[in-house]
Amino acid sequence: xxxxxxxxxxxxxxxxxxxxxxxxxxxxxxxxxxxxxxxxxxxxxxxxxxxxxxxxxxxxxxxxxxxxxxxxxxxxxxxxxxxxxxxxxxxxxxxxxxxxxxxxxxxxxxxxxxxxxxxxxxxxxxxxxxxxxxxxxxxxxxxxxxxxxxxxxxxxxxxxxxxxxxxxxxxxxxxxxxxxxxxxxxxxxxxxxxxxxxxxxxxxxx
Numbered sequence: 607x608x609x610x611x612x613x614x615x616x617x618x619x620x621x622x623x624x625x626x627x628x629x630x631x632x633x634x635x636x637x638x639x640x641x642x643x644x645x646x647x648x649x650x651x652x653x654x655x656x657x658x659x660x661x662x663x664x665x666x667x668x669x670x671x672x673x674x675x676x677x678x679x680x681x682x683x684x685x686x687x688x689x690x691x692x693x694x695x696x697x698x699x700x701x702x703x704x705x706x707x708x709x710x711x712x713x714x715x716x717x718x719x720x721x722x723x724x725x726x727x728x729x730x731x732x733x734x735x736x737x738x739x740x741x742x743x744x745x746x747x748x749x750x751x752x753x754x755x756x757x758x759x760x761x762x763x764x765x766x767x768x769x770x771x772x773x774x775x776x777x778x779x780x781x782x783x784x785x786x787x788x789x790x791x792x793x794x795x796x797x798x799x800x801x802x803x804x805x806x807x808x809x810x811x812x
Contacts, residue, residue, distance in 0.1 A: 658707040
């Protein structure tokens with residue numbers, strides 16, 4: 607089911623009533639997940655919703671280099687998915703006065719621990735990431751912890767241009783940015799796009 611922005615906000619607001627709920631946003635790299643997630647939280651307000659990103663569980667660059675997989679950073683096996691699942695369980699139970707979550711710093715290209723504070727009184731946690739609907743391995747434990755999961759997609763050409771620009775901002779040459787976007791990033795996108803039918807709804811971000 608495709609919805610517009612007004613409908614999206616209204617549906618998110620419904621999730622803020624009652625006990626703690628977790629809303630997932632997923633989609634391919636550069637689909638606009640974090641932008642949509644931040645906009646939703648801003649609309650709802652900090653008392654009603656907090657944003658906790660899956661990217662906070664990127665393995666550190668030093669660990670990726672140690673394993674020889676730094677060139678695949680962003681692939682499913684380059685995350686501490688077990689840590690992410692445990693955080694979602696803590697957030698879902700809402701039985702701690704405060705839970706602190708890590709956040710990924712795109713400037714540093716590293717995660718920073720205990721960066722996001724989530725009080726037990728906040729009724730909705732919005733989490734966004736690439737692999738929320740993946741059903742292989744430990745990733746399969748994520749979806750049952752989400753009350754709803756929405757798929758974000760802006761159109762493939764728009765997404766690729768965003769991704770290339772992102773890589774260029776991170777210091778890659780135009781050729782390196784294109785090669786990365788159409789190479790390992792596209793492998794990840796293919797896996798993610800295959801999960802689209804599992805989403806509760808689809809939002810075509812601009």
